[in-house]
Amino acid sequence: MRALEDDLFPSTPGKVKIERAGGTMNRQLHRCFASTSTMFLWALFLVAMTASYLSFQSFVDTSSKYFAASWGGLHWERQIRASAAPRRPPGSAAGAGMSVLVTGASGFVGAHCSLALRKRGDGVVGIDNFNAYYDPSLKKARKALLTSHGVFVVEGDINDGRLLAKLFDVVPFTHVLHLAAQAGVRYAMENPASYVHSNVAGLVTLLEACKNADPQPAIVWASSSSVYGLKKFVKWYLSYYGYTRGSKNL
Incomplete structure (x- = not known):
């Protein structure tokens, strides 16, 4: 009887309530931790999905730019090599033929220079962006x-470093005749950015491509109506990148 009474009527008041309260607290803590773990897993899932989406978007953008490019491919490379191949025999009186990249080849001066070089037996590849000036x-x-x-003319911009690098990779040009420029200095009063883009940034991009080419080509450039920069600055830039007067590259 005594044991039965102890079971039915606990000697310590509130004992049952304390045990129930402790069990409830444990259940709440368990639910809290479970909820936190679930939220953490969902957060990791969302981060992973976001990273995957950004990676996929970057891949799509890169692929679209590649496929949208108007240059590249085996057929394009064969045309470049065929056009750049000199037709002058190495033992001729005029010397070995050159492989020349002519920028602004579809301009008035560029086209005549390209034809003259080809007639002389040199290999010539032109590049022009065909702008609407x-x-x-x-x-x-x-x-x-x-x-x-x-003479094969590539439709492209001299500010496109990837294109220039590809051209120098396909053909070891011996010379670059740089004639591409935004012509007519009066228009610079209306749209100076076009001159900075073509005549300054374009020149720098081309020089960078020539510097990274192996072998480095000799560079010849001319400007009849636009100024590339102060003479001292141009001499400093060329000397900085190894194009010093008296060397084969100038």
Whole structure:
């Protein structure tokens, strides 16, 4: 009877309530930790999904830029090599033929220089962005004329470092004739950014590509109506990158 009474009527008041309260607290803590763990797992899942999306988006952007490019591919490289191949025999009186990259090849001066070089037996590859500063049909007509004489003209911008690097990778050019520029200095009063883009940034991008090329080509450039920079600055820049007067590269 005594044991039965102890079971039915605990000697310590509140004992049952304390045990129940402790059990409730344990259950609440368990639920709290379980909820926190679940939230943590969901957070990790969201971070992983976000990272995957950003990586996929970057891949899509890179791929779209690659496929949207108007240059590249085996056929394009074969055309570049064929156009850059000199037709002058090494033992000729005029010396070995050169492989020349002509920028602004579809311009008036660029087209005539490209034709003269090709006629002399040098390999020539042109590059021109065919901008709309003046009627692009004139440049397209010069491109067709150059094509008929075996000169391939790449449609691209000299500010495109990837394109220039690819050209120097496909062909070990011996010379670069730099004639690409935003012509007509009066227009600089209306749109100076176009001159900075073509005549300053374009020159720097081209020099960087020539510096990184192996072998480094000799550079010849001219400007009849636009200024690339102060003479002292240009001499300093060239000497800084190894293009010093008296060397084969200048």
